[in-house]
Amino acid sequence: MTKTTLLRSTAALGRGLIAVRAEARTPASIAELATAFEAFKATHTQQLDEIKAGKTDVLTTDKLEKINASLDEITSAIDDQAKQIAAVKLNGNTPGDMEPTNPEYVTAFKAHMRRGDITAAMSVGTAADGGYLAPVEWDRTITNKLKQRSPIRENAQVITIGGSGFSRVYNDGVIGSGWVGETAARPATATPGLTSLSFATGELYANPAITQTALDDVALDLEEWLSGQVDGEFAIQENIAFLSGNGTNKPDGVLTYVTGAASAAKHPFGAITGSTAAGAAAVTTDEVIDLVYSLPSERNGNAKFYLNRSTLGKLRKLKDGQGNYIWQPTYVAGEPSTLAGYPVVEVPGMPNMATGLVSMLFGDMYMTYLVIDRIGIRILRDPFTNKPFVHFYTTKRVGGGVQNPEYMRFLKQA
Numbered sequence: 001m002t003k004t005t006l007l008r009s010t011a012a013l014g015r016g017l018i019a020v021r022a023e024a025r026t027p028a029s030i031a032e033l034a035t036a037f038e039a040f041k042a043t044h045t046q047q048l049d050e051i052k053a054g055k056t057d058v059l060t061t062d063k064l065e066k067i068n069a070s071l072d073e074i075t076s077a078i079d080d081q082a083k084q085i086a087a088v089k090l091n092g093n094t095p096g097d098m099e100p101t102n103p104e105y106v107t108a109f110k111a112h113m114r115r116g117d118i119t120a121a122m123s124v125g126t127a128a129d130g131g132y133l134a135p136v137e138w139d140r141t142i143t144n145k146l147k148q149r150s151p152i153r154e155n156a157q158v159i160t161i162g163g164s165g166f167s168r169v170y171n172d173g174v175i176g177s178g179w180v181g182e183t184a185a186r187p188a189t190a191t192p193g194l195t196s197l198s199f200a201t202g203e204l205y206a207n208p209a210i211t212q213t214a215l216d217d218v219a220l221d222l223e224e225w226l227s228g229q230v231d232g233e234f235a236i237q238e239n240i241a242f243l244s245g246n247g248t249n250k251p252d253g254v255l256t257y258v259t260g261a262a263s264a265a266k267h268p269f270g271a272i273t274g275s276t277a278a279g280a281a282a283v284t285t286d287e288v289i290d291l292v293y294s295l296p297s298e299r300n301g302n303a304k305f306y307l308n309r310s311t312l313g314k315l316r317k318l319k320d321g322q323g324n325y326i327w328q329p330t331y332v333a334g335e336p337s338t339l340a341g342y343p344v345v346e347v348p349g350m351p352n353m354a355t356g357l358v359s360m361l362f363g364d365m366y367m368t369y370l371v372i373d374r375i376g377i378r379i380l381r382d383p384f385t386n387k388p389f390v391h392f393y394t395t396k397r398v399g400g401g402v403q404n405p406e407y408m409r410f411l412k413q414a
Helices: 003-023 030-052 058-089 103-115 136-149 151-155 212-217 222-244 285-293 309-315
Strands: 131-133 157-161 165-171 194-206 209-211 274-276 304-307 342-346 358-363 369-382 389-402 408-412
Touching (some): 103 212, 103 369, 136 151, 151 222, 151 304, 151 342, 157 165, 194 222, 194 369, 212 389, 222 369, 304 309
Parallel strands (some): 274 408
Antiparallel strands (some): 131 369, 165 194, 194 389, 209 389, 304 358, 369 389
């Protein structure tokens, strides 16, 4: 097959692939991803050849962008499947899971949601203000959905506390020593210093509403409805806060700890260090490789790239010195695609490649960032404020911050 024939066939395949993905909603496959990547490489090669020949074909550029978008869609679908595989392996349980729900409590909670009936369970509900702590299973369901929808929560360390806040003590590691003779004096040496760092929680809320008539008449699974209303909004707000929160009634975002940012001096170990790209809207292969090797080997055991879809689309076009693309699709179900040999996590809230912005993070998010859940989701049933609607004022206290900046690096645009 000639090069021209290959380009034509892969281009046609790419157009067909895009059409199929747009019309069908069948699960994505590894083979589908591999085929799309071959179409991407062939079209990108065609574009480079046209540039070298001194001409730029708009149709080629448009086709490349469409295939790139298709790669994004397929990769995202495969990543979702990987999460489902991981969930099956864990059998739906995670370390520190709460105890099963008391059936009597669930019955009382459902009665409270539908009619405001709290007489059946005065011992388990906070009846004084019409509020309830959500049942354990419902609470766990919301938390699991947040983990699936928030890339930072999914990759960070998550702990549940029973008090108002959490503090951690850090050792600065400064200890003195020295060589002495058998009978020489042994003066006191430097003693390590201890620093306490506090992680406060903020309150996250949603306030969905439904009419009392619907509550009375519609055969509606209220827990499922309310869960769907709440988890999407909570996930959006969490993702924003975990990235760029200012610490005021919300978590301190990981991006605020990079050198020069608002929380750079907050941690006793210093700021998250990194480098600056030469370009304001692009990076080179060498800059990506330098970012990888700026993280010490003892810190990169669970390292991943964290970036948004726009940045990933640009990085797919980068090659190494041998002409190999540094982004590679996954070839194993349950495994993510890689960049320079490391997994890629798509984070919607990460900045684009633009002047002065941090477009990429690389490191071990589990060791870097701590998410703190104040146990229990609380629901306040409010039928009075906005008649004829009944509002379900739902709150969850969440905190977060960098627990160790030494496990993360950043790349900022010029």
